[in-house]
Amino acid sequence: MPFSATPERAAAAALRLxxxxxxRRERGRPAxxxxxxxxxxxxxxxTVAVTGPSGAGKTTLLxxxxxxxxxxxxxxxxxxxxxxxxxxxQRDRWxxxxxxxxxxxxxxxxxxxxxxxxxxPLRFDGFRLPAEARRRAEALAARVGIExxxxxxxxxxxxxxxxxxxxxxxxxxxxxLLADEPTASLDAATGARVADLLLDAAxxxxxxxxxxxxxxxxxxxxxxxxRLVAGRLVAExxxxxxxx
Amino acid sequence: xxxxxxxxxxxxxxxxxxxxxxxxxAVAVSxxxxxxxxxxxxxxxxTQAAADFDLLIGAPGSQTQLVLxxxxxQPEALPLIDGAVLAALARDPRVKAAAPIAFGDMxxxxxxxxxxxxxxxxxxxxxxxxxxxxxxEGEAVVGADVTLALGDAVAPSHAHAGQKSPFGxxxxxxxxxxxxxxxxxxxxxxxRLGSPYDRAVLVPIESVWETHGLGNGHAAEGPIGPPFDAAxxxxxxxxxxxxxxxxxxxxxRARYRQGGxxxxxxxxxxxxxxxxxxxxxDLMVIAAVLNDVVVFAAIAILLLALAGLRRRRYAVLRALGxxxxxxxxxxxxxxxxxxxxxxxxxxxxxxxxVWIVGALVEARTGLSLSPSIATADxxxxxxxxxxxxxxxxxxxxxxxxxxxxxxxxxx
Numbered sequence: 001m002p003f004s005a006t007p008e009r010a011a012a013a014a015l016r017l018x019x020x021x022x023x024r025r026e027r028g029r030p031a032x033x034x035x036x037x038x039x040x041x042x043x044x045x046x047t048v049a050v051t052g053p054s055g056a057g058k059t060t061l062l063x064x065x066x067x068x069x070x071x072x073x074x075x076x077x078x079x080x081x082x083x084x085x086x087x088x089x090q091r092d093r094w095x096x097x098x099x100x101x102x103x104x105x106x107x108x109x110x111x112x113x114x115x116x117x118x119x120x121p122l123r124f125d126g127f128r129l130p131a132e133a134r135r136r137a138e139a140l141a142a143r144v145g146i147e148x149x150x151x152x153x154x155x156x157x158x159x160x161x162x163x164x165x166x167x168x169x170x171x172x173x174x175x176x177l178l179a180d181e182p183t184a185s186l187d188a189a190t191g192a193r194v195a196d197l198l199l200d201a202a203x204x205x206x207x208x209x210x211x212x213x214x215x216x217x218x219x220x221x222x223x224x225x226x227r228l229v230a231g232r233l234v235a236e237x238x239x240x241x242x243x244x
Numbered sequence: 245x246x247x248x249x250x251x252x253x254x255x256x257x258x259x260x261x262x263x264x265x266x267x268x269x270a271v272a273v274s275x276x277x278x279x280x281x282x283x284x285x286x287x288x289x290x291t292q293a294a295a296d297f298d299l300l301i302g303a304p305g306s307q308t309q310l311v312l313x314x315x316x317x318q319p320e321a322l323p324l325i326d327g328a329v330l331a332a333l334a335r336d337p338r339v340k341a342a343a344p345i346a347f348g349d350m351x352x353x354x355x356x357x358x359x360x361x362x363x364x365x366x367x368x369x370x371x372x373x374x375x376x377x378x379x380x381e382g383e384a385v386v387g388a389d390v391t392l393a394l395g396d397a398v399a400p401s402h403a404h405a406g407q408k409s410p411f412g413x414x415x416x417x418x419x420x421x422x423x424x425x426x427x428x429x430x431x432x433x434x435x436r437l438g439s440p441y442d443r444a445v446l447v448p449i450e451s452v453w454e455t456h457g458l459g460n461g462h463a464a465e466g467p468i469g470p471p472f473d474a475a476x477x478x479x480x481x482x483x484x485x486x487x488x489x490x491x492x493x494x495x496x497r498a499r500y501r502q503g504g505x506x507x508x509x510x511x512x513x514x515x516x517x518x519x520x521x522x523x524x525x526d527l528m529v530i531a532a533v534l535n536d537v538v539v540f541a542a543i544a545i546l547l548l549a550l551a552g553l554r555r556r557r558y559a560v561l562r563a564l565g566x567x568x569x570x571x572x573x574x575x576x577x578x579x580x581x582x583x584x585x586x587x588x589x590x591x592x593x594x595x596x597x598v599w600i601v602g603a604l605v606e607a608r609t610g611l612s613l614s615p616s617i618a619t620a621d622x623x624x625x626x627x628x629x630x631x632x633x634x635x636x637x638x639x640x641x642x643x644x645x646x647x648x649x650x651x652x653x654x655x
Contacts, residue, residue, distance in 0.1 A: 059652070060653070063648075063649040063652065063653070066563065068562070068563055068648050068649045069648075069649040088568070089568075092562070092565060092566070092567045092568070093565075095563070095564075095565045096564075096565025101564060103560070103563075103652075107557075107560040107563075109249075109250065109253045109557065110253075110257075111252070111253035111254075111256040111257050112249060112253045116249050119249075120249065120250075121564045121565055123245065123249055123250070123570075124245055124561075124565050124567065124570050125245055126245070126246070127245065128246070172565070
């Protein structure tokens with residue numbers, strides 16, 4: 001069963017980071033750069049991975065792309081729009097409509113059931129769910145292979161939880177999927193299954209996918225792999241660089 | 245937006261705290277509500293019990309004591325007034341009815357009240373539910389709650405001031421104080437008044453006088469009741485007077501304020517008692533409200549700490565696209581649900597409390613309280629709920645201000 005790209009999803013566009021810099025702050029004052037002079041372009045529908053040592057700024061880069069933070073220098077653009085210039089409300093709105101996020105630790109709401117977790121991003125605007133939302137959530141749950149619709153996701157295995165998280169990231173049909181170490185807390189086989197899901201979803205819906213990861217198996221499947229070292233993207237994009 | 249799924253999840257994650265916290269709120273708010281409802285019920289019952297005592301005449305002394313003894317039947321030794329007053333009142337055109345009320349004896353905890361048949365029926369307002377009113381000496385008519393049957397014999401004992409005996413059972417020292425050779429036979433039962441008179445045994449005043457060796461107040465043998473025409477009519481502790489008109493009441497009050505008697509409207513005494521009662525109530529309600537504020541604040545601080553612990557959850561919501569307002573609404577609603585549930589449970593608890601306390605008060609005093617929570621009792625609660633909602637903004641604002649990227653990175 002496909003993830004189904006439908007006309008309502010956010011329009012695909014290129015993501016462009018131009019000379020992005022983010023400073024570390026100590027007591028409100030800049031104390032060195034976390035990210036420096038980042039230039040990165042994701043064409044619509046492209047899958048790009050960023051790897052690098054811990055503390056290199058990978059997660060901060062992802063947060064800058066998700067407009068969760070405003071870079072101290074440079075711009076993050078979606079198509080022709082400079083998203084990083086927007087006030088917080090507008091960035092929240094853009095993130096809701098455009099971005100699907102997958103976290104390393106799944107970040108489900110453990111007290112809610114599978115379907116409620118998947119529906120969560122739809123709760124942020126209307127009081128009532130859009131028509132067909134529940135059916136779509138069930139279809140997504142089936143697509144990511146969750147048959148047992150547990151009343152509490154806390155009862156699910158880690159692999160199942162991450163698959164629910166992927167379904168949650170897809171419920172609003174995002175044009176940009178962001179995944180922060182999506183396989184890092186899973187064993188190899190489970191991780192591979194989650195990786196399959198993410199890549200299939202991106203391909204089938206035409207969404208761009210930006211993955212931050214250490215997982216060689218996952219990096220190997222990206223169109224491009226960038227290496228982030230001490231807040232800077234080093235040299236040329238490396239393809240399948242991380243193979244052991 | 246619809247924050248309720250997350251609110252539900254937040255409440256579920258609280259587990260037993262989600263039950264205990266509203267319970268604490270309930271206990272706190274029920275005190276104030278119950279106090280104010282109880283005080284009103286007490287006032288209503290007190291006023292109702294005094295309904296047939298328009299004007300009270302007694303020996304000069306404490307008006308409050310006379311009210312407590314004559315209307316609420318709290319045993320106390322009162323000075324007597326000259327029995328001639330009865331004859332004077334009987335002749336007075338401004339008097340519709342006047343009845344002596346004499347106390348001092350009891351039987352199995354039930355006070356024995358000597359009066360007239362006219363007063364036993366509350367000047368014709370009541371008809372016995374069983375049997376009839378006493379018609380000759382040695383007969384008695386009992387209140388609705390007296391556990392004696394028609395035909396039962398009553399042997400009066402001398403009671404002493406402040407005596408408190410359980411109703412329906414013979415006190416250990418009752419036999420020692422029994423008036424020898426005096427017996428009444430129950431001939432009737434009165435309907436329920438909701439007053440201490442429901443536990444009284446009413447007998448002819450003549451019998452009480454004779455029990456104490458004072459004659460029977462009549463010049464010759466004949467029917468009981470007024471006029472009391474003996475050369476020397478024995479004294480009585482209290483006379484209940486029903487004036488013909490309001491103006492007459494004031495004239496009578498003035499007339500019997502001199503010459504060895506005092507006269508007053510029990511309603512006046514009650515008003516001043518209620519004023520004091522109301523002041524105490526106000527003080528206690530203020531104390532209760534302060535108490536509520538402390539409990540609300542404690543819960544707000546608890547939720548503030550929880551919002552801190554849940555920073556990551558709220559940061560994730562923001563990362564998934566929730567606005568600051570959504571997070572604010574979620575945390576605020578969670579707190580508001582706890583407070584509102586607590587207040588609702590508090591109302592139920594308050595109603596239970598006033599029922600139980602009402603039953604206890606009735607058991608002790610015979611005053612039948614019918615307490616119920618009224619709008620006036622709930623209004624302060626609404627104000628509290630408003631204040632609580634403002635306090636609930638504290639954790640909500642804390643969650644509102646969470647720095648999303650920093651919080652996500654920290655974990």
